[in-house]
Amino acid sequence: AMNKTADLLTGEGGTVITYSIEITNTGTGPAYDTTITDTVPAQFNVNTAFGSDGFDNDGDGAVDEAGESGGAFFNGGTNVFTWNATTTGHSEYNVLLPGETMELQYSVQVNSTVVMGDVVTNNAASDYYSADIANPEARNYTGASSWNWTAEIGALRKTIRDNDPR
Secondary structure (H helix, E strand, O other): OEEEEEOOOEEOOOOEEEEEEEEEOOOOOOEEEEEEEEEOOOOEEEOOOOOOOOOOOOOOOOOOOHHHHHOOOEEOOOOEEEEOHHHHOOHHHOEEOOOOEEEEEEEEEEOOOOOOOOEEEEEEEEEEEOOOOOOOOOOEEEEEEEEEEEEOOOOOOOOOOOOOOO
């Protein structure tokens, strides 16, 4: 099962949002060759200080280690995160045992181009196999989770002018 959450549901340009993606093997057998993808909407700028942002960006259970700083799991040209054993260098993605959970986190800053009332959907997807992919009997499974964020209006100011010249 995959669950994606955000620490904020609303905001405006400049707002920083932290996303968490939790993957749990709720089955009775191992999940093999797990890949998680997350296409970040164009309205968000990803914080790419992966080795020093205070998060576990690669899902290995450690925060801010040197291996995250390369950020091979994020493609800035397409705004897509792809987490797997190849992009992270971590074997946790090869086999996720029943009951095991992995959590990934990253932060984004909302662009100033958002307009009040804009709803931005951020989707993540998971893909895994019932056996090693070299096994012709392996079955492929997918899942998805999304999160909606809404632009709100900033603080309003009202000026009352006195039209009476006295």
